[in-house]
Amino acid sequence: MADNTTIIRKVVSLILAVCVDLSLFYASGCVVTHSVFGHLARLWVSAALRCLALTAVTLLSLGDFKPLLIRLITAHSLLPAVFETGTKALYHEETQCGLLADIRCWLMCTGASLAAALFWEITIPDTDDAANGKEKKQKARELFMRVLHLNKPDYPLILGGLVFLSLAVICEMFIPYYTGRVIDILGSQYQPNEFMSALLFMGLFSLGSSVSAGCRGGLLLCAISAYTCRIKVKLFGALTKQEIGFFETIKTGEITSRLSRDTNLMGRTVCLNVNVLLRTFIKTLGMISLMMNLSWKLTFLVLMETPITGLIQNIYDTHYQVKRLSLAMQDSMALANEAANEAVSGIRVVRSFNTEKQESRRYDDRLMDTHILKTRRDTVRAVYLLGRRLTGLAMQVFMLYYGRLFIRSGQMTTGNLVSFILYQSNLGQSIRTLTYIFGDMLNSVGAAGKVFEYLDRKPNVSTEGKLQPDQLTGHISFRHLNFAYPACPNKTVLQDFSLELKSGQMTALVGPSGEGKSTCVSLLQRFYEPQDGEILMDSEPLKSYDHRFLHKKIAVVNQEPVLFSGSIRDNIAYGLADCSLDEIQEAARKANAHDFIEQLEKGYDTEVGEGGGQLSKSERQRIAIARALVRQPQVLILDEITSSLDTESENKVQQALASCPNQTLLVIAHRLKTIEKADQIVVVSGGRVQERGTHQELMDRKGSYYNFMQQYTVDTINLYL
Template identity: 65%
Template sequence: GLGTHQYTTLPRTQGQLHMLSLSLSLSLSLTHTHTHTHTHTHLDGSDNLLRQWLESVVRCVFLYGVLLPCEDAKRPVVKRWLLAHCFIGPVWETGRLTAFGNFPLAKVDTWLVGSVAAALGCLFWETLLPDSSEERNGKDKKQKARVLFMRVVRFYKPDYLLMIGASVFLALAVLCEMFIPLYTGKLIDILGAEYHRGDFQTAIIFMTLFSFGSSFSAGCRGGLFMCAIGSFIRRVKLQLFGSLVRQDVGFFEVTKTGDITSRLSTDTTLMARAVALNVNVLLRTFIKTIGMLYLMFSLSWKLTLLMLMETPLTGLLQNIYDTHYQRLSKEVQDSMARTNDAAGETVSGIRTVKSFNSEQSESCRYDDRLMDTHNLKTRRGTVRAVYLLVRRLVDLGMQVAMLHYGRQFIQYGQMTTGNLVSFILYQSNLGQNIRTLIYIFGDMLNSVGAAGKVFEYLDRKPEVSTDGTLQSEKLKGHVSFQKLNFSYPTRPDHNVLKDFSLELKPGQMTALVGISGGGKSTCVSLLQRFYQPQEGQILLDGQPLQNYEHKYLHSRIAVVGQEPVLFSGTVKDNIAYGLSNCSLESIQEAARKANAHDFICELQKGYDTDVGERGGLLGSSQKQRIAIARALIRQPQVLLLDEITSFLDIQDVLANCPNQTLMVIAHRLKTIEKADQIIVIEQGTVLEQGTHQELMEKKGHYYKQKERIFDRA
């Protein structure tokens, strides 16, 4: 051994290792002493078991006290080793005495008890001694999932009657189904013993009644649950769509169309499943499990305890499987959204695709997205296949053990053959039920993951507020841009408008001119409240735009864009878009003001002609005139014309809007010449302003750049 001086000169870590070796020696000597005592004395079984537990506790406390000064003592792996070393013995003995009493253990029994003890140990430390950071993140995710789950439950409030009715029928179906194996075993005992006609007929009648009651109740349960799911999906989709259309334009610029359509189509359905179908399965399985356990204990409590030994191992397998499967499911969901987005972009821009001969490249891009999704699904399927294989091997081992000990109990007269058949029927269902109970929680967390994305959109507040309440009875249409600084959400570091000021007077036409990208269309977007400027404000009759009620503001300000968007439907529907109870006379009057009435009457069905998707059945000039009619029918006080290409349409609008504020963005000199004031904009700032004649006489920027600013036609 080491002397005192030698021990004191050892480093701290080596000294602790020496103490650890001494403690292990002491621990082994205690175990040896206990084994020797057990072999040569005749102690009572309960006293012996109690002594093992006390010795294990003392050993654990002693070893932990020795290891406590070490920095590594707090690591989960050290604690796991310490607990396994100290308590595996008493756990083994407790399980053996509980399940088998004083029966001598065969090799199969030893293997079974050892496997169960190891499974219990794994489940214990995975639950109580997790790897710190990763497990904490997992617990946080589960807590968030529970919160989301309760939100989904509250969404089912209008369908509570359907859910309660479905739950009642579910309980009836389970109770009826539960007694069928019991009467099956009774029939076997009746046929195997002395035959009694009355007992046989009674058992048959009860089996028939229970079978019919189970089938009828199950059908009613399924119908009510499906009705509740359908009502929930319709309601959530409506709320989600309403929340989406209320978002600001910047939201749609940074959010892909595929993500939005995936939330509307796929995730809302998963939300419904998260509660209705999962609660259906959960309640049915829970009630059936409790009832089966009661009946199985009444048949053989020893076989029931043996069967329950499978549960810890099944729970551990299910926990590992859920972790990997949920992660891969989320990746598959995101990959499908990217695939839908790629297809949507190609279809919406099909003209560009064809003009650049990019059909093959788009097909390749879509194939790459599909392959990514396929690979993720393959990995997810592999995880599931391995899990099912291991789980079925565990099932097979448990069934072999059940038959082995069932045969012994029949030989000892502890149960009948019919009872064993009933028990095996229950056991085959109960194992599946326990796995379902464990699985269903993981599946709920997977489903509410989709709900989280839906709630993210439902809870999002638009960056552009629509809470204004002001509605002026006599709006004049005086618009003032005051020292605006603005950048788009997609390019926050690039200022489109810089200290920008502008005034639009009632009854006058203001023309914005300048080279492309100078900020002209941005002024139109800000005046429509599509965005919120970072600095400065826009006043309408002296009041900030955000103070006006949203619907009122957009009825007083109308816009016609460079490429107007029409919706599928008739010409009449597109002119009256957004208006209710609009008469045909007012629609025709607006069309006459826009110089569109004549060509509409020449169409096959006149005002009832379908314009096709996005107005594809009409020419660009025809779509523009219908868009002008759609603006004029509202009788707006402020009218914005963004890049209108038809000179004739501009003249018609000017003639029909004598008292309105008119702002025009155009590249035709003949249109600009009639403006009351011309604003020259470049790089987000006002360079010059005045009438055409004044600006030409100045011979400044407007005069020098007119060849670049205006079209020659």
């Protein structure tokens, strides 16, 4: 009920204000006929009275009013007086609306003041909106300056592009002028010399505009390409430095979307958008000056379209294009990419479980979400374009109407009007481009913000260690570790975990799956940082060692080895720039891989295919072992590698490892037969060390290890029965 009362009060207040204002407006016209005041004095007195009257009516009916109403009342009251005073001072003329007071003049002034007030409200909001808008603009400005700084290597190309841009704009501005000149020459007494001169200049300006525009586009496109390539490499380098936990929490599709789409948007921020902005701005100023020279009255009429167009564009950019739909579109496309990447990378699992239709349906659902967002975006854009074109059409009707009156009164020629119409069509497009480009730059800067989030992110696992000792024994100490994975911080994997790995000894970790064995390997590789405790190597914290040095001294062979596209030689020497073929072959022999490699048609130059798909699992496993051994690591970690090897290969690998007496060897295996000769066997359960000792010691103790061996023996017998 209260809401209805408020609405009624506002409607009554509006009607009353309109009636009072119209009465004063017509009274002002009556004063003209009786010559009570001078022309300008009458306008300013009328403006003051209307402002006071409207303020009084608003206060009496509403009791209070917002700053928006103050600006609207002030602009509405003062606009006729300001316009007439400026016209009289600059051009020594008096307009029709200044001499007569009728409903058309009142509606024109009301529309202009309303558009100005609304434009002010949208672009410079009050109170909290102003503070939030200022903060967002400041952030966008900072991002833009960062993008601009990254363009520093391309400054010569950009500068050359701007020079040609200026030349193209200057030449282009004179083409409509000479078009109108030709029409005037043809419409009056034909002068061959003047006609040929006008055609010559129009042709020269057209040629200069085309050549300059082509050079400008070529230079700026080169700058965009160079910048985009550079930022992609920079972002990829920043991503590869992040800790493993980062990739467990961030979706692959999101990362690929940043690398592909957002970096391309960043490239447009400076080179393309600034190019369009400067070109349009220079062109707009030039055209306005030439239009003022042709008819200042028509120019002011045309410029009335600017606040309305800016208002429509601002609403579209702020409330739809930038804030909601564009950001939602980016996230939706990232999810669709993620679904496709997962299905393609796991195609074997998809095929084996007959889930092709399910994956297609999942991808279709993600694409449908993107389609819905695109439909909403296109609908909003269609409404926006309709409003913009209706505004332009209305302005053209007004311009043609008043242009006809000016020609009849001798204030313009037909050729001048044609030139003015050509300028007006270009000016309208330029103003729309100016208002649009700010929204597009905000969109591009928003994409840059997401890229800079990754570029600025500091890895949670530091790689700033400097220690590179000449001698390293490889003595490893796990001291009172407590650890939980970043993706599951409430689930503790290791609890008060302590362990010694001695140089020249083989340590085997056994126990049920998921109890923390592989986590020990991940921590030793510094994929993660423990929440409590520390890991020492030769009595020095693991994090104090140089990152490259550490991973050369600690090598790991996983149960599921990863090979990269390229030759076998490239995969064995992966990460070693100065690795010779002899060293590669020696490592392959130790891994029992040399014989099968030599039997291949291209030997060590054989391509392994994507992910090593052209090799069997056993062959991939042996190449991975060779890749670890070629580094001659001080600490070697074998994580369930024997599951893919036959007995002969396993024995040869063990013999090769036995030939390195000073190497620290850590083995994780479920095939307990392979670890009986280990110097130390550690049983891990519940994230703790439950038992440790040699095979015989643990068997005599008849604890967890003894039970594992008994169960393993039974399972092996059942397997062969």
